[in-house]
Every structure is written in structure tokens, then in C-alpha cells.
Amino acid sequence: MNDIPSQYNPKETESKWYKFWMDKGYFNADVDPKKKPYCIVIPPPNITGILHMGHALNNTIQDILIRYKRMQGYSALWMPGTDHAGIATQNVVEKKLAKQGIKRQDLGREKFLEEVWKWRDEYGSTIIEQLKRLGASCDWRRTRFTMDQEYSKSVKDAFRHLHKKGLIYQGDYIINWCPRCQTALSDEEAAHHDTDGNLYYIKYPLKDSKEFVIVATTRPETMLGDTAVAVNPKDKRYKSLIGKIIILPLMKREIKIIADDLVDKDFGTGAVKVTPAHDPNDYQMGMKHKLEFINIMRPDAVLNENAGEYAGMDRFEAREAILEDLKERKLLEKVEPHKHAVGHCYRCHTVVEPYLSKQWFVKMKPLAKPAIEAVKKGKIKFYPARWTKVYLNWMENIHDWCISRQIWWGHNVPVEGETDVLDTWFSSWLWPFATFKNKKDLEYFYPTSSLITAQEIIFFWVARMIMAGHEFMGKEPFAEVYIHGTVRDDTGKKMSKSLGNIIDPLEIIDEFGADALRFSIISLTAVGQDVYLSKDKFSSGRNFANKIWNASRFVMTNLTEVVDTDLCVLYKKANLELADRWILSSLYTTLEGVNKALDAYRFSEAANLLYDFIWHKYCDWYLEITKTRIKERNTQIILYKVLEKSLRILHPFMPFVTEEVFSRLPHKRESIMIETWPHVQKDLIDEKAVSQMDWLIQIVTNIRNIRAEMLIPFDKKVRVVLSLNDKKDIELIKNNELYIKNLAKVESLEPGVKLARPKQSATAVVKGAEIYVPLAGIIDLDVERARLLKKISEIENVLKALSVRLKNKDFLKKAPKDIVQKETDKEMQFKTDIDKLKQSMDLLKS
RNA sequence: GGGCGAUUAGCGCAGUUGGUUAGCGCGUUUCCUUGACAUGGAAAAGGUCACAGGUUCGAGUCCUGUAUCGCCCACCA
Numbered sequence: 022m023n024d025i026p027s028q029y030n031p032k033e034t035e036s037k038w039y040k041f042w043m044d045k046g047y048f049n050a051d052v053d054p055k056k057k058p059y060c061i062v063i064p065p066p067n068i069t070g071i072l073h074m075g076h077a078l079n080n081t082i083q084d085i086l087i088r089y090k091r092m093q094g095y096s097a098l099w100m101p102g103t104d105h106a107g108i109a110t111q112n113v114v115e116k117k118l119a120k121q122g123i124k125r126q127d128l129g130r131e132k133f134l135e136e137v138w139k140w141r142d143e144y145g146s147t148i149i150e151q152l153k154r155l156g157a158s159c160d161w162r163r164t165r166f167t168m169d170q171e172y173s174k175s176v177k178d179a180f181r182h183l184h185k186k187g188l189i190y191q192g193d194y195i196i197n198w199c200p201r202c203q204t205a206l207s208d209e210e211a212a213h214h215d216t217d218g219n220l221y222y223i224k225y226p227l228k229d230s231k232e233f234v235i236v237a238t239t240r241p242e243t244m245l246g247d248t249a250v251a252v253n254p255k256d257k258r259y260k261s262l263i264g265k266i267i268i269l270p271l272m273k274r275e276i277k278i279i280a281d282d283l284v285d286k287d288f289g290t291g292a293v294k295v296t297p298a299h300d301p302n303d304y305q306m307g308m309k310h311k312l313e314f315i316n317i318m319r320p321d322a323v324l325n326e327n328a329g330e331y332a333g334m335d336r337f338e339a340r341e342a343i344l345e346d347l348k349e350r351k352l353l354e355k356v357e358p359h360k361h362a363v364g365h366c367y368r369c370h371t372v373v374e375p376y377l378s379k380q381w382f383v384k385m386k387p388l389a390k391p392a393i394e395a396v397k398k399g400k401i402k403f404y405p406a407r408w409t410k411v412y413l414n415w416m417e418n419i420h421d422w423c424i425s426r427q428i429w430w431g432h433n434v435p436v437e438g439e440t441d442v443l444d445t446w447f448s449s450w451l452w453p454f455a456t457f458k459n460k461k462d463l464e465y466f467y468p469t470s471s472l473i474t475a476q477e478i479i480f481f482w483v484a485r486m487i488m489a490g491h492e493f494m495g496k497e498p499f500a501e502v503y504i505h506g507t508v509r510d511d512t513g514k515k516m517s518k519s520l521g522n523i524i525d526p527l528e529i530i531d532e533f534g535a536d537a538l539r540f541s542i543i544s545l546t547a548v549g550q551d552v553y554l555s556k557d558k559f560s561s562g563r564n565f566a567n568k569i570w571n572a573s574r575f576v577m578t579n580l581t582e583v584v585d586t587d588l589c590v591l592y593k594k595a596n597l598e599l600a601d602r603w604i605l606s607s608l609y610t611t612l613e614g615v616n617k618a619l620d621a622y623r624f625s626e627a628a629n630l631l632y633d634f635i636w637h638k639y640c641d642w643y644l645e646i647t648k649t650r651i652k653e654r655n656t657q658i659i660l661y662k663v664l665e666k667s668l669r670i671l672h673p674f675m676p677f678v679t680e681e682v683f684s685r686l687p688h689k690r691e692s693i694m695i696e697t698w699p700h701v702q703k704d705l706i707d708e709k710a711v712s713q714m715d716w717l718i719q720i721v722t723n724i725r726n727i728r729a730e731m732l733i734p735f736d737k738k739v740r741v742v743l744s745l746n747d748k749k750d751i752e753l754i755k756n757n758e759l760y761i762k763n764l765a766k767v768e769s770l771e772p773g774v775k776l777a778r779p780k781q782s783a784t785a786v787v788k789g790a791e792i793y794v795p796l797a798g799i800i801d802l803d804v805e806r807a808r809l810l811k812k813i814s815e816i817e818n819v820l821k822a823l824s825v826r827l828k829n830k831d832f833l834k835k836a837p838k839d840i841v842q843k844e845t846d847k848e849m850q851f852k853t854d855i856d857k858l859k860q861s862m863d864l865l866k867s
Numbered sequence: 868g869g870g871c872g873a874u875u876a877g878c879g880c881a882g883u884u885g886g887u888u889a890g891c892g893c894g895u896u897u898c899c900u901u902g903a904c905a906u907g908g909a910a911a912a913g914g915u916c917a918c919a920g921g922u923u924c925g926a927g928u929c930c931u932g933u934a935u936c937g938c939c940c941a942c943c944a
Contacts, residue, residue: 027903027904028904028906029906213940220944240944251944283942283944285944287943289943289944300942300944301942302942302944303942304942359943362943375942410870410871411939414940415939418941477939479939480940507938513937533906544892545892547880547881550872551872551937553879553880557893558893561906563906564904564907566906567906567907568903568906570903571903571904571906571907572903572904574904575903576903577903623883625880625881626881626883629881629892640903641908722910726909726910726911728910729897729909729910729911730910730911732898734898735899735901735909816888819888822888823888826886829925830924831924831925832924832925834924835923835924836886837886840886843886843887
């Protein structure tokens with residue numbers, strides 16, 4: 022025992038084993054006709070990314086699945102890689118250059134791109150290295166990058182294919198424009214946040230009249246680009262004004278009043294200013310009514326020469342100036358506070374501007390059709406299923422996708438003379454197949470098996486991959502999608518760097534170990550629910566690893582020979598003790614549960630089943646029971662085999678500690694990673710052993726309870742008289758009396774049928790038995806009375822409800838017979854229990 | 868404006884087709900350094916399952932509504 026430390030040290034083991042696994046090539050997966058394929062493609066982290074808790078959760082789940090399937094005999098491929106993340110990366114490198122006082126424009130496109138590549142060579146694989154610390158068993162030989170040559174070719178091919186098919190077009194439309202990044206964004210990249218703003222009511226004077234039309238707007242600066250005022254044709258208030266001319270304030274431009282159904286009579290004043298170049302609705306009206314499109318902004322959201330005297334002002338500066346001027350001219354009728362959803366750039370959080378510009382688009386409706394069908398037909402299943410609806414709803418209302426970006430870092434739009442690059446997601450959506458370099462691999466592994474991702478990314482990525490899979494491969498890209506929750510801090514806020522509430526997974530790994538991080542986060546995360554984390558929660562995983570460490574330390578120091586007998590053979594040949602049959606039964610029941618849970622993506626359930634089995638069954642009861650007969654051959658076999666199998670089942674969750682412990686077991690096996698996943702041995706599941714053992718556990722617990730409440734010194738042994746109802750139970754007790762004697766510190770155990778209660782005994786009742794602990798001289802009558810009274814009232818409460826039910830004729834008539842029987846039995850049981858306890862109360866003084 | 872999730876012990880969560888004395892972890896109380904583990908062991912306290920109706924012999928579980936919190940979607944200017 023002395024040579025093995027009593028505390029598990031993750032630091033020493035983790036790097037050692039990871040290197041070992043890599044050297045052995047255990048993570049590698051290849052085409053193997055003898056094996057079934059199982060494949061997960063990693064959601065490629067951005068090269069700018071550093072590992073956060075979301076990654077930790079996401080990748081732990083993937084690693085559990087991959088390791089589970091690998092052990093089950095699949096050729097299990099976890100395809101790793103990174104995403105070039107166009108805007109995000111460009112921003113990072115620009116910031117870095119800015120520190121040296123350099124703008125990207127100073128360098129020019131080519132030089133700037135060189136800088137980005139340099140950056141990516143230096144920092145781009147940081148997150149990959151961090152994933153390794155987590156234990157991720159990706160096939161790193163295959164690591165892909167979305168800007169790899171082959172990958173770039175796939176992107177080009179995809180573009181050309183769609184272009185040829187007429188599914189890509191170029192044109193002038195209103196898109197979301199980020200004035201800071203100075204690029205177009207897709208609808209999904211403009212994140213709408215409810216923002217407190219104002220609704221400004223502005224008087225628009227009618228030409229040759231003293232009358233006004235009052236319009237309401239949240240963005241008064243756009244009035245400089247107004248080319249009409251619109252009202253609803255059914256709106257009686259304005260009917261007579263349709264066709265009249267308005268003199269646009271500040272600009273003195275003559276604009277017409279038009280009628281359009283798009284206008285909501287009930288909003289604001291029912292009259293709306295129309296700015297076709299700066300609002301998507303107005304754009305539509307502009308097209309319909311052939312209005313003039315006046316762009317008043319430069320790409321950086323500074324007003325241009327079309328803005329008259331406001332030219333050169335920033336949009337928000339201009340807003341203030343315009344409001345000032347309107348006030349002065351008494352044209353600002355009123356200002357109302359108004360909450361509305363304002364789009365923000367998902368990369369830099371700048372308020373985006375609806376902006377008219379020439380962009381490339383993908384027609385989405387035709388692509389969406391097969392993607393909708395695949396999900397409706399169940400070819401792709403979402404876990405939890407509720408995401409199906411979210412997905413379908415989005416797909417059925419899909420809009421065309423703006424794919425051109427006015428940045429430098431990315432795939433060039435493959436059209437001669439084009440300087441724009443493609444949306445990052447235009448490369449990511451090819452990920453499940455473009456990552457395969459040769460056809461054989463692709464044919465073997467595609468469609469992939471499971472996709473594990475977060476909800477934020479369903480529209481960006483999941484939905485588009487499904488479309489791309491069908492369009493380019495003619496097949497769905499994966500069979501199942503598991504959507505896990507968001508990682509939050511313990512107050513419920515999303516963890517983010519800007520909020521300063523992140524818990525760094527690497528710090529947790531350093532302090533608690535990678536296994537602790539993995540196990541804790543998995544056992545805390547209910548299916549599809551968000552997880553609230555705080556640092557102290559990781560101690561549970563650490564403690565569990567330590568528990569396993571010490572249990573195996575105990576087993577190993579007591580093993581005298583290596584006995585790797587088959588459990589089924591042993592079970593049939595040897596006359597195993599109750600506890601042995603019980604622990605084997607529990608092992609396989611647990612395994613059955615773990616299998617079921619993992620197959621249904623119920624990871625926390627699987628983790629908690631294992632925790633309960635190892636800790637509370639194997640350690641708390643089995644190890645304790647076997648201490649007195651540790652030298653027996655059968656005991657040794659079972660102690661060893663159950664541990665060894667438990668380690669295997671636990672391996673996907675806690676790969677490091679299980680490998681370390683496995684390697685120390687007295688067998689010469691190479692690695693737990695190439696062991697097979699245990700089979701459920703149904704023959705060894707023994708209901709009778711379970712119920713008998715549960716009964717013995719109850720007896721032990723009751724004696725312990727008496728000991729504790731009676732304040733019997735912990736090392737004082739007691740006498741116990743067990744009065745049994747059934748003769749048959751005498752044998753059961755006698756055969757297993759050591760369990761009770763050792764676990765409850767009993768010196769003499771006296772079982773018999775319907776024995777008299779010894780004088781001055783503390784009493785407890787379990788099914789079929791009364792437990793008497795004679796305590797002559799030391800019994801505290803008041804304590805015992807209180808104990809019994811409490812117990813009696815507990816049972817009486819339950820009995821009350823039960824009796825009511827059993828008096829209900831409808832219940833007796835309509836409930837299933839077995840339920841009625843069960844309840845009747847219970848009533849009997851409770852009644853006798855109460856009787857016995859009451860007798861004990863009466864006899865207390867004698 | 869639509870949609871979704873949550874509401875169960877002080878805290879964090881389970882509770883899969885309705886029938887268990889409603890469980891687990893952390894925390895709390897008492898006892899224990901007994902030769903695997905104090906990152907431990909034993910015992911215990913703690914819940915009218917958000918609220919109101921309904922279905923049912925029977926509801927934490929199903930239905931309707933309400934409230935609170937939180938997400939997502941949407942061209943209310």
C-alpha cells in the first residue's frame with residue numbers, strides 16, 4: 022500500500038497517457054470492411070478561439086460517444102479541424118497590427134493576408150492543443166482547416182455548381198451592413214437585441230399648404246434619403262392625401278405620398294417615411310412604386326454627399342443634429358420611448374445598418390426542400406426532438422443567403438475580377454464531406470453518424486449542412502443531431518469573455534484534472550438543458566476519480582494472484598455468495614442502463630448510474646463486505662473483474678484515471694482503449710439476489726440507526742436478536758451473518774422464528790423481521806420512545822392514504838389487479854409494522 | 868406578434884410510457900482518523916412537486932389557464 026499514494030494525481034498521468042495513445046495510434050480510424058463505421062465531425066472551432074466551457078461540454082460529449090463506439094468495435098472516426106472564421110480572424114489580426122500602428126489598408130491585400138497566415142501558423146492550433154488536454158480522441162492525422170487547398174477547391178466547386186444551376190445570383194439589395202467590419206452580413210449574422218430607443222414623430226409639410234403629415238421613425242437620420250411618404254390605402258384619414266406632394270424637411274426635396282398595403286394603419290401615425298436605400302420594407306415599396314433610391318451613407322456609416330449639410334457626420338451624430346434642427350424648426354411633434362429590436366454585428370456588436378449594395382446570394386428555397394423532407398421523414402433526428410420544430414419553422418420560412426463579404430480573409434468569390442470573399446459558413450456547410458480527402462473514406466464514413474452541437478448554431482451551420490449534404494452528396498450529412506445546452510455561470514448568465522464570468526477549462530484541468538472536468542460537466546448537464554457552473558462544482562468529479570483510485574488501490578494490494586476467469590463460467594461453476602451475485606447483478610443492470618442512456622444521448626443519466634454503482638454499491642457495500650474474506654479466490658476474482666469492467670464502462674467519461682488504474686491492475690494488457698465494451702450478461706442479473714441483499718442492507722442500516730441514535734460508542738459491539746416471520750429466512754441470515762456482524766458492529770447475532778423481545782431493547786422493524794438490540798443499563802427510554810413514535814407516525818401517515826385508496830370501490834374495480842394486490846400487501850405490512858412498534862413501546866419499560 | 872424551455876429540499880438537478888413511503892449531488896447537524904479513500908465513513912434533518920381548474924380509481928407526471936424567469940424567431944417603421 023505504501024508505494025501507491027492515497028491521492029490520485031491527474032497531472033502526472035494525463036500527459037503520459039495522451040502521449041501513449043497518440044504514439045500507439047489509437048485515435049486513428051480507417052476504412053475497415055470488417056467493422057461498421059461510426060463518424061462524428063467536430064464543429065470546427067475558430068482558429069481565433071481558445072477553449073471555453075462550451076467547447077469543454079461539446080467535445081466531452083463527442084469524446085464519450087467516440088470512445089464508446091470505438092470500444093463497441095466500430096471504426097470510430099472523430100474528424101477534427103478548425104475554421105478560418107473570416108471576419109473574426111481578420112478582426113483579430115487587424116487589432117494586432119493596430120497596436121503597431123498599422124492599418125490593413127497600409128499593407129495592401131496581399132501583405133495583409135500574409136500576416137493573417139503568419140498569425141494562423143502561430144496561434145491557429147492553440148485550441149487543438151487545448152482539446153488534447155481535455156482528452157479528445159480525434160484522428161489528428163486528418164486535421165482539416167477550411168482554407169486548406171483541397172478544402173478551398175471544394176468551396177470553389179460548390180460555388181460554381183450552384184452558380185451554374187442558377188442558384189447563385191448577384192444583385193443590389195438591402196443587406197445587413199456592419200459599418201465597423203465594413204462588410205455585408207447574412208440575416209443570421211445580425212443578432213437582434215431589444216434596445217431602448219425612441220419613436221420620433223416628425224412633421225412633414227405638404228406642398229403649398231399649412232398642413233402636415235406626421236410620420237414616426239426610430240431612425241430620423243434616414244429621412245435625408247426619403248423619397249416618399251406611404252399610407253395604407255384603406256386608411257380613411259389619409260385617403261385624400263394620396264398623390265399629394267410633401268416638401269421633405271431639411272432637404273427641401275419634393276416627395277410624393279403613396280399608398281401601400283405594407284403600411285400598418287395602427288402603428289405610429291399610420292403614415293410612414295419611405296427610405297428605399299436604407300430599409301428593407303422601404304426598398305420593396307421603392308421597387309414597386311419606382312421611387313428614387315438615395316444612398317446617404319458611406320460604408321463606415323458616415324453620411325455622404327447626398328446628406329446635404331450633414332455630410333461627414335457619423336450616423337448617430339447626424340441623428341442628434343437633425344433632431345436639433347427639427348426642433349428648431351418646430352417640426353418635431355413628440356418623442357416617445359420605444360423598445361425595438363436592433364440588429365448588431367455578431368462579431369463586433371456594432372449596430373448594423375440596412376444598406377443597399379451589390380452582393381452575391383444563394384437561392385435557398387430549392388435547397389431547403391430536400392432538407393425539410395429528410396427531417397420530416399426521420400432520416401435525420403434531432404435530440405431533444407423539440408428542435409425539429411425550430412428547424413422546420415426556419416427552413417420553411419427561409420430567405421436567400423447573402424454570401425459575399427467585403428473583407429480580405431476568406432475564400433475568394435470564384436468569379437474573375439471579383440474582390441469579395443465568401444461567408445465563412447459557405448465553407449463550413451461543406452464540412453461533413455469536404456473534410457474527406459479520398460473517395461474511399463468518404464464512401465465509408467458518409468453519411469456521418471452523430472452531430473453534437475449547441476443551439477446557437479442550428480441555423481448558421483446545422484441547417485445549412487443538411488442542405489449542402491443533399492445538394493452536393495445527394496444524401497443527408499448525418500443521422501442524428503444532439504443539441505446540448507448553453508454553459509452559464511451560477512447566476513444564469515451566459516459565460517462570455519466580455520461579461521468576465523468565464524471559468525477557464527484549463528484552470529479546472531490544472532486544479533481538478535481533465536477527468537474531473539469531464540465527469541462533472543457531464544453529470545451536471547441534463548439532456549438539452551443549460552448548465553450552471555461554478556468552480557466548486559468540479560470537486561465532485563475530482564472526488565470520484567479519487568474514490569476509484571483508492572478502491573483499486575485496495576483491490577490491488579489484496580490480490581494475491583491474477584485470476585482472469587470468465588464471470589459466466591465462475592457464476593455457473595462456483596456456488597457464489599449472495600453479495601457476489603448481488604454485485605454482478607448490479608454491474609450488469611448498470612451496464613444495461615448506461616448503454617440505453619448513451620444510445621439516447623442521456624449522458625448525465627449514464628454518468629450518474631456509474632457513479633452510483635461504483636461508489637455506493639461496489640465501494641460502500643461490496644468492498645466492505647469482502648474485507649473479511651478477501652483472501653478467498655472467488656472474492657478476488659469478482660473484486661478484480663467487477664473493477665476491471667467498471668473501468669472499461671467508465672473509460673469514455675474519465676479516460677485518464679481509468680487508463681492509469683487499468684495499467685496498474687495485475688494483468689498484462691496494453692491499454693483500456695483497445696479493450697472491448699462489456700456485454701450485458703443477462704444470465705447474471707439475479708433479481709432474487711438483489712431483493713435478498715436489499716433486505717440485509719435494510720437490517721444493517723436499521724441497526725446502525727439504532728446505534729447512532731442511542732449514542733452507542735462506535736467501537737462497542739452489540740448483541741442483536743432477529744425475530745423472523747419465516748423459518749426460511751433463518752438460513753439466509755446465517756449464511757450471511759458476517760455481513761451484518763461486520764457492517765453493523767454486532768458481536769452476537771441471534772436469528773429465530775418469532776422470538777420474544779429481550780428486555781430493554783431498542784427495536785426496529787423491517788419486512789419480515791423485528792430487530793432487537795438489547796441495551797440493558799444503557800438504553801435511554803425517552804430517546805427510544807421518541808424514535809419509535811416517530812417511526813410509527815411516519816408509517817401511519819402513509820397508511821392513512823393507503824387505506825383511503827383501498828376503501829375506494831372504484832379503485833378496486835378499475836385499477837389493474839396487480840396494483841390492487843400490491844397496495845393490499847403494503848397495507849398489511851404497514852399494519853403489522855405499526856403493531857410491532859406499538860408492542861415495543863408498551864414493553865419498553867420491562 | 869409567434870414559438871420553445873424552466874418552475875420539485877437552502878443551492879444545483881433527476882424523476883422516459885400516470886400507480887415507489889418523491890430521489891441524487893452540494894450544503895447543514897451528530898458521531899467516527901477503524902489497516903482503500905477525511906477529495907473519506909456512518910446516521911440524520913430538510914419537500915402541501917409555482918398557482919388555479921380539469922381528466923382519471925389514481926397526477927410531480929396528461930389537458931386548459933395564470934404567474935414568474937430565461938431563450939429563439941419575426942420586414943411594428
